[in-house]
Amino acid sequence: MSCAGLARQTRQIRGGGLLHSWISANRGAIYIPSYGKPLCSSAENAAVGDVDIMHLEQRVLVTGGAGFLGSHLCEQLLERGCQVLCVDNFYTGTRRNIEHLLDHKHFELLRHDVTYPLHVEVDEIYNLACPASPIHYQKDPVQTTKTSVLGALNMLGLSRRLSAKVFQASTSEVYGDPAVHPQQEEYWGNVNPIGVRSCYDEGKRCAETLFFDYHRQHGLEIKVARIFNTYGPRTHPNDGRVVSSFIVQALLGKDITIFGDGTQTRSFCFVEDLVQGFIKLMNTGRDVTGPVNLGNPGEFTIGELADKVIDLTGSRSKVVYRPLPADDPKQRRPDIAKAQRLLEWEPKVELEEGLKRTIPYFDSLLSEDGVKRAIGI
């Protein structure tokens, strides 16, 4: 079939929803990576418009795919029938998180550092690569800023070359120690530019700037999510994040350490809810760029969280108090009205249920000798 004919037929497909039968009827003619050659040149493809005549599945790149959130995202994308390319340098992520996906026919793993350019062919990019917990991102703060800023530049460059949609995992930390509560997307934040958390906070802020400049300057289709505290299976057992730390301490019968007096509040989103929000945001129309807050607006004091964990693990741990670290926000709660309106999304998993689904993961992890050694017990 000529390319003009193909373009005509494709227009028909867009109007009439005949894609499936068209693909079956033309299977020999379309390009499937290892089976054949592209039918049209890229100039001719432009006439075909936004229907992908080359691939049967959506090809999705997930940077930071071997991390906590990334591994759940890879799973949910595979469940939806996508081909997933997971890219990670294993700085904080681990093979263990994605081991169960390695044999999946639509899953591919690439060890790569996003501070270096990457040339791959995909339709969508989720940029999650970046250490997320304070002890991890403060270990090598210069590398943290590089990962946020150079990683964003490299993914935006790739996305520009491919005309691919690109999603940025930003963070509630862009609001710093917020002077308004709860935080709406319009709030510009209260961030210390030279503190110990700045490598992360300012790195993520700069990444957002780059996303919006690529959007304005090059017309890139961007999706920016500001993620609030999330927890669930596969959080790193030793990263100092409050939910995992409390669970590990409780399961080991050690003192539960609260920094500050325990009255500071946090909101906790279960990972499954959050990742559904990512995918909904990615699937919005061109006009939706974000930033969109994604998190659970239910607010708990750190003291309440400690009590719940002790209760659900049946632990005998005692609570002990230590001084609050520098620049630690006192209150953090997302206003998710925008996500509710634009994505029809809101979290469904209550804290207690999420904890019940998380505790067994850590229980099993802590039974492994290697893990015990690695976290110093």
Ligand SMILES: NC(=O)c1ccc[n+]([C@@H]2O[C@H](COP(=O)([O-])OP(=O)(O)OC[C@H]3O[C@@H](n4cnc5c(N)ncnc54)[C@H](O)[C@@H]3O)[C@@H](O)[C@H]2O)c1
């Ligand atoms: N978990 C949360 O509560 C939370 C909250 C706000 C924002 N986020 C953002 O979501 C993303 C994922 O967070 P997470 O909780 O899964 O953290 P994580 O540390 O478990 O995952 C980050 C992943 O990125 C990888 N990585 C780090 N630097 C890299 C580099 N230079 N090149 C390639 N890979 C690299 C790590 O090895 C790891 O697998 C991060 O961008 C983080 O800032 C997470």
